[in-house]
Amino acid sequence: MLTLPRALALLCSAFAFLGSVPASAQQEPQTFNAFAVVVANGTLVRSGEKKIMAVATLAGPFFVETTEGPVDSGRVACAASVQLDQSTFQQAASGACTFTSSDGATAWGEWQCAGYELVGCRGMLKLTGGTGRLAGASGQGTMIWRPSAREMKTQMDGTMMQNINGIIVWRDFRIEGK
Numbered sequence: 001m002l003t004l005p006r007a008l009a010l011l012c013s014a015f016a017f018l019g020s021v022p023a024s025a026q027q028e029p030q031t032f033n034a035f036a037v038v039v040a041n042g043t044l045v046r047s048g049e050k051k052i053m054a055v056a057t058l059a060g061p062f063f064v065e066t067t068e069g070p071v072d073s074g075r076v077a078c079a080a081s082v083q084l085d086q087s088t089f090q091q092a093a094s095g096a097c098t099f100t101s102s103d104g105a106t107a108w109g110e111w112q113c114a115g116y117e118l119v120g121c122r123g124m125l126k127l128t129g130g131t132g133r134l135a136g137a138s139g140q141g142t143m144i145w146r147p148s149a150r151e152m153k154t155q156m157d158g159t160m161m162q163n164i165n166g167i168i169v170w171r172d173f174r175i176e177g178k
Contacts, residue, residue, distance in 0.1 A: 029176045031141075033065045033169075036076045040147060040164040050087040056080050056161055058145070058168065062099060074101040078111075078168070080145075089117045093145065097125065105132030111143050120146035125170060141173030 042056025058078040063070035078097040085091070094112040107130035113123025125143040130136065147166035 029139075029174055031172055031174045033171050034063060034073070034173060035065070035070070035170065036060050036062045036168045038076070038078070038166050038168055040080070040161060040166060042080070042161045044159055044161050047083070050085060052084040052086065054080070054082040054084065054161060056082070056164075058166070074099060076100075076168070084117050086117065091115055091117050091121055093121050093123075096128075101132075101134075103132070105134045106130055107134045107137055109140075113143060113145060115145075118147075120144065120166075125173075127175070137175055137177055139173060139175035142171040144169040144171065 036058075038058040038060035040056045040058045042054055045053045045055075047053045056079075058076075058080055060076065062073050062076040064073045065071075076097055076099050078095050080093055080095040082091055082093040092112075092114050094110070096108065096110050098106055098108045100106050107127055109125050109127040111123060111125040113121035115121030122142065122144045124140055126140040127138050145166065145168050147164050
């Protein structure tokens with residue numbers, strides 16, 4: 001697990017939404033765990049007798065884990081396209097995320113995952129670029145999306161998905177600087 005000083009250096013060199021750091025710290029690869037508490041809003045469309053397509057945005061605060069507890073690191077907004085097969089309960093999803101720090105630096109990436117309806121999915125997020133002090137950053141890690149199963153189930157018969165709470169977790173995320 002990360003120590004607090006290492007986590008702060010990591011925050012600054014990766015999704016580091018706490019301020020600028022020396023160039024040497026930005027070039028050293030870092031691995032960390034993080035999560036976001038998100039709210040999903042979107043549209044549900046039946047695409048077959050037992051198939052549903054959901055298109056949604058997931059947005060909320062982003063935290064990096066440290067030995068001293070989670071550190072608020074900014075906000076994340078993700079677009080999601082989810083295909084649900086109600087006969088097998090399987091789902092496949094893909095999308096993109098933008099991470100924004102309080103100083104305006106951004107990083108963005110694309111993701112995809114697979115899993116089961118009402119449970120969530122697991123896959124990979126790969127960074128595709130950034131701005132400000134995160135320009136040129138690259139990396140990837142495991143992404144787990146867990147929507148609120150209870151809230152999601154009540155939305156399946158309508159066409160709108162509103163205020164579905166959930167969590168996105170990133171595990172063993174490796175970032176390399178410029």
